[in-house]
Amino acid sequence: xxxxxxxxxxxxxxxxxxxxxxxxxxxxxxxxxxxxxxxxxxxxxxxxxxxxxxxxxxxxxxxxxxxxxxxxxxxxxxxxxxxxxxxxxxxxxxxxxxxxxxxxxxxxxxxxxxxxxxxxxxxxxxxxxxxxxxxxxxxxxxxxxxxxxxxxxxxxxxxxxxxxxxxxxxxxxxxxxxxxxxxxxxxxxxxxxxxxxxxxxxxxxxxxxxxxxxxxxxxxxxxxxxxxxxxxxxxxxxxxxxxxxxxxxxxxxxxxxxxxxxxxxx
Numbered sequence: 001x002x003x004x005x006x007x008x009x010x011x012x013x014x015x016x017x018x019x020x021x022x023x024x025x026x027x028x029x030x031x032x033x034x035x036x037x038x039x040x041x042x043x044x045x046x047x048x049x050x051x052x053x054x055x056x057x058x059x060x061x062x063x064x065x066x067x068x069x070x071x072x073x074x075x076x077x078x079x080x081x082x083x084x085x086x087x088x089x090x091x092x093x094x095x096x097x098x099x100x101x102x103x104x105x106x107x108x109x110x111x112x113x114x115x116x117x118x119x120x121x122x123x124x125x126x127x128x129x130x131x132x133x134x135x136x137x138x139x140x141x142x143x144x145x146x147x148x149x150x151x152x153x154x155x156x157x158x159x160x161x162x163x164x165x166x167x168x169x170x171x172x173x174x175x176x177x178x179x180x181x182x183x184x185x186x187x188x189x190x191x192x193x194x195x196x197x198x199x200x201x202x203x204x205x206x207x208x209x210x211x212x213x214x215x216x217x218x219x220x221x222x223x224x225x226x227x228x229x230x231x232x233x234x235x236x237x238x239x240x241x242x243x244x245x246x247x248x249x250x251x252x253x254x255x256x257x258x259x260x261x262x263x264x265x266x
Contacts, residue, residue, distance in 0.1 A: 006191060006254045011198040015247030022066050022242040026079025029065035033058040034237035041229040060089045062241040067174040070249035085174050092173045095181045096166055100159065107155040114151045164192040164199075170245070171252035187255045195251070202243050206235055 023030065036058035040051040064086040065079030073085060122140045168187045172180035188195060213228045 006194060006251045008194050008197045008201070011194065011247050011251055012201050014250035015198070015202055015243040018070075018246035018250070019239070019243045022069065022246055023238065025069050025075060026062075026065035026242065027238075028077060029079030029081070030062055030237050030242060032080055033062035033241065034233045036061065037237055038229055038233035041233060042226070056090070056093055058237065059241065060086050060093065062237050063170055063245050064089050064174070066242050066245035067171055067249060070171070070246065071175045073174065088173050088177075088179050089170060091179045092169050092181055095179065096169065099166075099181070100162070103159065103162065107158065111151050111155060115148050118148050160196065161192050164188060164195045167195055167199075167248060168252050168255070171249045175252065175256075187252065191251070191255075198247060199244065202247060203240060206232075206240055209235060 036054050040054035040058070043051055043054075061080075061082070065076070065081070067073075067089075068081070068085055069075055069079065074081065074083070076083075123136055165185050165188045166181065169181050169184045172184040172187065209231065213224070213231075216224060
């Protein structure tokens with residue numbers, strides 16, 4: 001298999017061309033997912049902690065419906081079904097969250113150690129409990145200040161790279177009938193740049209829309225938050241979630257079956 005068989009353009013085209021068929025077959029599941037997503041965005045203060053779990057379930061409902069259709073598994077009622085595939089997808093997502101939290105904790109310790117080390121080198125007698133001490137130490141850090149700023153960026157890049165390497169865990173879990181997280185990482189060997197680029201292109205309409213809402217923020221009335229929440233939920237679950245799931249299913253099939261035709265219906 002070559003990288004060209006899952007090129008950026010082919011992945012984007014596969015996602016876009018499979019979007020309408022996925023919407024037709026799974027619109028009820030996507031509508032339920034959008035409603036869950038909207039609920040998570042509109043939770044009152046005090047219930048904010050529930051937003052994450054609700055969003056996670058919404059993503060599992062949407063992704064499960066599209067993946068089941070892509071791999072010709074039982075579709076359910078217009079895509080709506082909570083069965084063993086959804087439980088496996090939920091377990092997969094939870095395991096990925098645990099992996100990211102562990103790595104994030106390690107990276108946070110590294111960033112903290114580097115920052116404290118640079119501060120102590122640049123300012124003898126540095127007091128880590130003093131805000132003024134931090135400001136003076138980092139202001140006089142010179143090249144060390146550049147290192148302090150670079151380490152968090154490298155850490156973020158590592159997390160983004162890991163997300164790309166684990167991105168086929170969802171389709172692998174559904175197609176193989178078992179929870180697949182680290183065991184799916186070999187499928188994306190050498191493909192992280194292509195997956196990240198394709199994901200960015202597919203997400204570009206939402207990025208532009210988000211920027212537009214941000215620009216309106218200071219000039220709009222109090223109803224803007226509600227409108228933004230509704231639009232965000234609809235575009236996420238009727239566009240981004242299905243189009244990305246279709247694209248990932250396409251890439252997964254290409255990695256598992258290199259000789260499969262490029263124009264498979266996902």
